Amino acid sequence: MSKFQFPQSIASRPVYGTLAPRPGKAHLMMADAEGAEALLDLAAQAGARDSGLMAKAHILYLPRQTGEAFVDRLRALNPAQFYVGPSFDAALPRLRRVLSDAHMGLQVYLAGTEGLIGRAAAELAAAGIPVGSVQTEHRGSVARRMQCVHCKGITEDVITDPFVCAHCGLNLFVRDHYSRRLAAFQGVCIDAEDPGNVPEPVELYR
Amino acid sequence: MTIQFNDETFRDDYSFRNSPWAIKRFPFPFHEDSYMYSVNMEQHRGGPAGSVFEKRFDVDEHYISEMRDRAIVLAEDPLRCQSLPHMTLAGWDLLELIMVSKSEDYPDLFQLYRDGNRWRWVNKPLGIDDSFTFMDETTLPHGPMEYITRQTQGDFAVLDQRDDNLWMDAGMITTQADWSLDFDIGMNFFEWHAPVPLAHEMGIFKRALKFLMNVQQGAPARRLNWTMTVNPLLDTSPENYHKWGIQKTELTAENIGAKQHLRVELQTFYRLPRSNALVFPIRCYLIAFQDLVTMPKWGRRLHRVIRDLPEELATYKGFIANRPLMLEYLSRFDDGLPTSPGVWADLETEPPLQK
Structure with missing residues (x-):
């Protein structure tokens, strides 16, 4: 069984249910x-x-x-x-x-x-x-699809916070703010106010 | 009065300045000595002569320079202006609203001549004289929303109304307090406000949405919001946060009076006639601490508000690290005397600083 119960979060973060058969053509x-x-x-x-x-x-x-x-x-x-x-x-x-x-x-x-x-x-x-x-x-991995708010590049399967943008290389922290249009969470530079001070990456939900 | 337009910058050398006229009419946002979220809406039907509330779309001494700054932002990042395909009609509604309002409120600066759908728009401060066909996009250099908001101070969020909600489906966002149109476009009212702390639990957004969905044509509403910005930087976008964030660490006891700015948003809400969309102009006013404290009541009050603000709000508004420095500076302008109710400076009746 690979179901993970996500903790309650902000209003833009998607929530998931359990599939049930429905009548349909x-x-x-x-x-x-x-x-x-x-x-x-x-x-x-x-x-x-x-x-x-x-x-x-x-x-x-x-x-x-x-x-x-x-x-x-x-x-x-x-x-x-x-x-x-x-x-x-x-x-x-x-x-x-x-x-x-x-x-x-x-x-x-x-x-x-x-x-x-x-x-x-x-x-x-x-x-x-x-x-x-x-x-x-x-089901399965809790990895996230992240958009870098700075360069707009998408990094797939992000499993740690912070992480390195696969496109521009900035160190980004993982927000719960989510865009359905982009199908991505938002990543924001973590060391903008203290360049080089990047915390050790931690696995999401650990 | 005739406005003397400043030649100034909101980046690099930051030559932005407020004249004594602009300081006096600054929209100070605190009506009492403390602050908490509220749905602080009121009708937008003018205000005291000379105040920023008097006209539908306030034009001030920063107009030309702000429009120049917007053009720079858009050249660097065209994603700051986007409109989903179903929002073009709302763009025409907005163009009409602004052209009619400005030509009526500032006839010496803006003129609109209409002959059926053949329109001529004259914008004297920016040196524009364009003839076009209303509702025909091919006759304008940009889409209608982009065209008119390149000529109007303030950000513009254009909200579609459907399914008992408001949807951020178009916007011109270049002077924002750290939110991304490119990320938030297409979201509903609760989604794009999701990162705001405390207010959801207080029911603020449910009440605000109810109010906004009932705004009627010809009966616009307004409210003030605020935050803090180091340097008179209009473009405090998340897109560029990795470039400007470092400036927040450059405050010192010596430069804080000149560098630290109170940033106030005059938010107005208009129902648009054809699209039934709601346009949400967010006009940004900046004032340096050293200018603000020349109004004794504002100096006293700002100290008390910043001192007593809940930690979550100071964190969300991005100045928790600088709060001690701010309080050290502002306390010099608080002698403990009571303040009169309301936002106005009351310069004639409030006592000068007693220390």
Whole structure:
């Protein structure tokens, strides 16, 4: 079980729930790494009530560091369409193509890291999918997707605070302030008022 | 009166100065000897002659230099001005509001001639004389919001109203107290205020949102907000914080009177007619401590407010490290005498400093 209970935070910080099967004409499921476990749980819940869920499901799965651990079990759910991809960027053209055909009644299920959930949610919003038909569940790493407020570059999978911006090299501290449009938290220079005084990085939520 | 425009800078050599006229009309934000958050809204229907509240969009001696500073910021970072695609109509609404207001309130400086949709706009201080077609973007050098806010002091947040909330969907933000339009664009009222401490728990934002969603056409509202800035720096943006943050450490007992500025925002709120958007101008006024304390009441009161401010607020406003230095300076201008209620300096009736 890889569920992490995030402490309560400020109003812009996303909160995540638990996926539950809903009636719908089509079901789009996207997950990365341990997010697969949330989809397996979803299918198990649905199995008891709605055996048609997977027959109308399209799964986009990005195993990342989990490799083959969950791939066969997801395939065994017999979704109507099953895609396994190496990265979000690689999966993006396919996601957009799927959304271009989306109709009223589509249900969306996002599971995994905050970076995956946030980027997919931003694509869904841009495509006009109503937020009420999107469910999210966090699983796996608590790493964050961070925007450097100074150079605007995005650093993926940030696991410590502070961290070094992958683009401009500034030492940034990790804020909880979050932009849905950018699908990123905000990183701000930590030593602007005392150059060189950078605290030892600490793993997030440790 | 005719305004004598200053030739001054808000960066590098910081030649910004307030004249005695500007000091006297400064919008001092504290109506009593202490400060806590409140939804301190009032109708924006003019104010005492000569005050910054008198006109709909106050123009003062800093106008030309502030517009020059804005142009510098935009040249360095065009992301300070953004408008999501559905906000263009609100941009035209804003252009109309400002052109009509300024041409009526300052006819010697600004003129607007309208013949149907064919408009001519004359801005004498900036030497602009443009003819264009209202609602036709191709006839202006920039989008309508950017065009008019390059000619109007203050930041502008343009808020869409839908789903019982306000959404920060467009803005011109170059003189901000440390928040990023590029990051916050698209957020709702609670999201973009998320980093503010204490006020959420106090219910401030729920009440403020309720008030703002009910602002009607022709009935604008206003409030004051404040913070502290070392040097008269308009562009205290998070984008450039790694460059200006160090200036906060350069205060000394000798230079604090000239370097430390009280930064006051006159925030106004107007309903826009076609888009039903709400425009939120945030006008920044700066005053050096040494100028502010020439008004004895303001010197006494500022000392008491800064001394008694809760630690969270001093931290959020970014001056917790400099507070001891500020208090050391300001205490010299507080003789313990009582102060009259209200924000006005009351120079004729308040006693001079007794020490």
